[in-house]
Amino acid sequence: MSPIDTSIVVVYLSGVALLGIYFSRRQKTTEDYFLAARSVPGWVVAFSILGTICGSATFVGHPGNVFHDNMFLIPAHLVPLIVMLLLARRIVVFYRRSVRMTAYEYLQQRFGYPARAYGAATFLVSRVADVSVTYYFLALATALLTGWNVTGVILILGAVTVLYTLIGGIQAVVWTDVVQGIFLVGGGLLCILLILFGSEAGPSQILTAAWEGGKFEIDRWQWDATQNNQWLLILGSIVAWLQSFCCNQHNVQRYLLARSDREAVRGAVMGAGACVPVWLLFMLLGALLWSYYQFSAEVVPPEVMAVKDRIVPHFVSTHFPAGLKGMVLAALIAAAMSSLDSDLNSLATVVVNDFFGKLRPRASESLRLLVGRISVVGLGAASILLALQWTRIDSASLVEFSLTMTMIFTGGILGLFALGMLFRWTLAGGAYLGILACLLFTAWATLTQVRLPGSTEPILDLGSLNCTLSLWLTGVLGHLVLVAVAMAASLILRRSGGGSGVESNE
Numbered sequence: 376m377s378p379i380d381t382s383i384v385v386v387y388l389s390g391v392a393l394l395g396i397y398f399s400r401r402q403k404t405t406e407d408y409f410l411a412a413r414s415v416p417g418w419v420v421a422f423s424i425l426g427t428i429c430g431s432a433t434f435v436g437h438p439g440n441v442f443h444d445n446m447f448l449i450p451a452h453l454v455p456l457i458v459m460l461l462l463a464r465r466i467v468v469f470y471r472r473s474v475r476m477t478a479y480e481y482l483q484q485r486f487g488y489p490a491r492a493y494g495a496a497t498f499l500v501s502r503v504a505d506v507s508v509t510y511y512f513l514a515l516a517t518a519l520l521t522g523w524n525v526t527g528v529i530l531i532l533g534a535v536t537v538l539y540t541l542i543g544g545i546q547a548v549v550w551t552d553v554v555q556g557i558f559l560v561g562g563g564l565l566c567i568l569l570i571l572f573g574s575e576a577g578p579s580q581i582l583t584a585a586w587e588g589g590k591f592e593i594d595r596w597q598w599d600a601t602q603n604n605q606w607l608l609i610l611g612s613i614v615a616w617l618q619s620f621c622c623n624q625h626n627v628q629r630y631l632l633a634r635s636d637r638e639a640v641r642g643a644v645m646g647a648g649a650c651v652p653v654w655l656l657f658m659l660l661g662a663l664l665w666s667y668y669q670f671s672a673e674v675v676p677p678e679v680m681a682v683k684d685r686i687v688p689h690f691v692s693t694h695f696p697a698g699l700k701g702m703v704l705a706a707l708i709a710a711a712m713s714s715l716d717s718d719l720n721s722l723a724t725v726v727v728n729d730f731f732g733k734l735r736p737r738a739s740e741s742l743r744l745l746v747g748r749i750s751v752v753g754l755g756a757a758s759i760l761l762a763l764q765w766t767r768i769d770s771a772s773l774v775e776f777s778l779t780m781t782m783i784f785t786g787g788i789l790g791l792f793a794l795g796m797l798f799r800w801t802l803a804g805g806a807y808l809g810i811l812a813c814l815l816f817t818a819w820a821t822l823t824q825v826r827l828p829g830s831t832e833p834i835l836d837l838g839s840l841n842c843t844l845s846l847w848l849t850g851v852l853g854h855l856v857l858v859a860v861a862m863a864a865s866l867i868l869r870r871s872g873g874g875s876g877v878e879s880n881e
Contacts, residue, residue: 376521380701387558387705388535391551391712395539398546404740408544408747409476409724410631417638417645419549424629424646426552426713428455428619429559429653431513434710437654439683441661445592450605451612452654458616459647466621467630467640476728478627478792485795486803488733493810495729497786498624499722503754506718507761512684513711514762519679520688520704529762532708537755540716541748548716549632555709556649562706563656565699566691570663573694576670584669590662600848607845614851618789620647625721664690719758723750787813790854794861801865809861816856820849 402408415423440448474480479498483491514528539547571578585591595604620626620643629646633639664686668675679689691703727747731738738746790813794801820842822835833841842849 376523376700376704377697379698380521380704383698383701384705384708387708388532391547391554392535392539392542394551394554395541395543395547398543398550402544402546402744405476405727405743405747407546408744409628409720409727411544411546411549413632414634415546415549415632417633417642419553420629420633420639420642421645421649422556423549423552423632423717424626424643425556425649425653426559427625427629427717428646428650428714429556429710430509430714431516431707431711432509433654433657434559434562434707435512435516435684435687437657438661438664438687439685441590441658442665442686443683445590445594446658446662447593447595447605448608449593449655449658451608453651454609454612455616455620455647456651458613459620459644462617462620463640463643463647467643468636470627470630471636471639474627474631476628476631477725478622478624479725479729482791482795486791486806490791490803490806490810491729492733493786494622494788494791495725497788498725499754501785502625502718502722503758503761506715506722506754506758507765509711509715510758510762511765513708516684516688516707517704519685520692520700520707525766526763529759529766532712533755533759533762536712536715537719537752537759540719540755541751545628545632545720548720549629551716552713555713558706558709559713560653560656562703562710563653563660565703565706566660566687567656567663569694569699570660570667574667574670576666580670581663581666585662585666588665588669590665600844603845607848610851611848614789614854618785622788622792624725625717628721628724660687719751719755722754723747726750726754786810786817787853787857790857790861793854794858798858798862798865800869801861802868804868805861805863805865808864809857809859812860813853813857817849817853820844820852821846 406412437448470478470481473484477495479491479494482494510529510533513532514525517523517528517532518525539551571581574581576584593605595608596606597604598606600607630639630643633642667690673693675686675689679685688707691700695703724747727743727750731743731746735742787810791806791810794806794809819835823833823837823841824843825846826833844852
């Protein structure tokens with residue numbers, strides 16, 4: 376990294392910190408801090424949803440996948456737009472009129488406070504784990520590009536993200552998401568232009584070679600319940616995006632920010648829709664990178680080829696001139712921060728609204744706001760400390776491990792919301808039995824086939840009773856198990872006159 380590259384990164388980080396300071400003067404209540412007084416324009420909501428969804432994995436993960444394989448992930452990545460188009464008006468307006476601040480308030484209205492606490496807890500645990508992994512992979516890519524120490528990068532970037540999220544609240548988050556979204560797309564376009572016009576082969580030959588090399592192919596259409604294929608990926612993607620758009624606080628909170636129902640719906644559709652061309656842009660980058668090296672005498676080092684996420688940082692570090700390298704690094708950091716800040720603010724919202732509000736329902740606004748700020752710092756610090764632990768683990772093993780932990784921690788939450796919204800006759804007692812059944816099933820399915828990083832044996836070896844289903848299919852079945860058991864239990868409880876009804880919202 377040259378001094379000018381470092382200066383560009385420092386200026387960018389200083390800029391987002393200053394944005395936090397600028398918006399801090401508007402934070403007087405928790406409504407301001409977590410919902411921006413419901414005054415955000417729809418197009419800013421769209422940028423915020425885009426930034427929440429497209430993080431550093433988009434910048435380095437998608438190009439890496441296509442570089443080593445092909446565009447087999449395209450069908451699964453068309454799902455979020457389709458899901459949002461089908462559900463936007465119903466789900467966005469529903470939340471804007473049914474809850475005050477978090478999605479999990481609905482679970483209390485439907486099944487009582489224990490269900491609300493369960494939903495909020497799954498979000499907290501899963502998102503803290505996900506934020507820590509994002510910090511780690513951002514630090515890996517940054518360290519490979521710059522030569523900086525991974526631990527130092529985690530600490531510095533983590534501190535800056537926590538700082539502007541802490542000071543500026545959701546206003547700082549959504550407006551920096553606009554800047555970060557522009558940086559993300561600009562960084563991808565810059566890489567593509569350098570590949571197309573920086574090679575002696577020329578744009579047409581680069582594109583032709585990528586096509587003939589199979590980088591634009593979409594394969595894996597043969598059904599197999601034990602291995603990932605297109606049908607499982609699409610099915611898993613449908614469930615994942617239904618859960619993300621309908622149940623996860625970081626997206627539901629975006630719906631609540633807009634000035635009107637119409638702007639909220641428009642922002643949600645625009646945000647989900649914008650993700651598709653952004654993903655395609657970075658998949659194209661991976662195909663062109665592969666083609667570039669076919670015409671180049673340069674040999675990619677084995678340590679770079681060994682890990683998919685390393686090819687983009689390697690290319691930028693070895694081919695970009697001073698100044699442009701700093702801009703791409705700023706774009707990479709922006710991509711990660713746009714999802715990190717959203718998560719931190721949403722996590723704090725859940726702590727204040729779903730837990731502290733239950734313990735101290737009559738607490739003053741100033742105290743609730745203080746607890747919110749403390750939560751941003753505490754949860755940010757927990758994520759950073761957890762990210763530091765990942766430095767001891769092989770990054771390839773961490774991907775599978777983190778996905779598995781997310782499956783376990785989310786514990787059928789989509790099934791719980793679907794149970795409440797689609798089957799109004801089900802009882803709270805049935806819902807709790809469904810949650811228990813889902814947790815037992817998911818624990819068995821994952822613990823008997825997943826290996827801890829560095830281990831060759833599953834966490835729990837039951838021999839012939841070990842689960843052999845694909846993890847994607849296991850995640851889908853967990854929600855179905857919750858719904859099926861809850862419905863059966865509710866029928867039994869109704870016939871026996873037992874079970875509990877719906878608890879009114881406090």
